[in-house]
Amino acid sequence: MESERPEPDELLRRIRAGEALEQRAKLKIFFGASAGVGKTYTMLEEAHERKSAGVDVVIGWIETHGRTETAALLQG
Numbered sequence: 348m349e350s351e352r353p354e355p356d357e358l359l360r361r362i363r364a365g366e367a368l369e370q371r372a373k374l375k376i377f378f379g380a381s382a383g384v385g386k387t388y389t390m391l392e393e394a395h396e397r398k399s400a401g402v403d404v405v406i407g408w409i410e411t412h413g414r415t416e417t418a419a420l421l422q423g
Contacts, residue, residue, distance in 0.1 A: 382412065391420035398423075 375393075379386040387409060394404045411417040 387411070388414075388417050388420065391417065395420065395423065 377386040377390045391406075391409075394406065398404045406421070409417075409421060411421070
């Protein structure tokens with residue numbers, strides 16, 4: 348029975364490894380078949396949701412293609 352019990356040091360290592368993974372940056376790519384299918388709009392909506400949740404969000408470059416709805420999402 349004793350052999351089934353995990354070692355405390357191994358448990359601590361697993362916890363620390365999990366915490367380290369949570370701290371890593373993540374990259375999410377939005378794919379679409381063509382222009383105008385909503386990739387940028389959806390990405391910006393998600394960026395606002397994440398920012399509201401306290402996540403740092405950085406936008407490198409956005410092409411709005413003159414769409415006012417997309418440009419409005421760049422605010423804030």
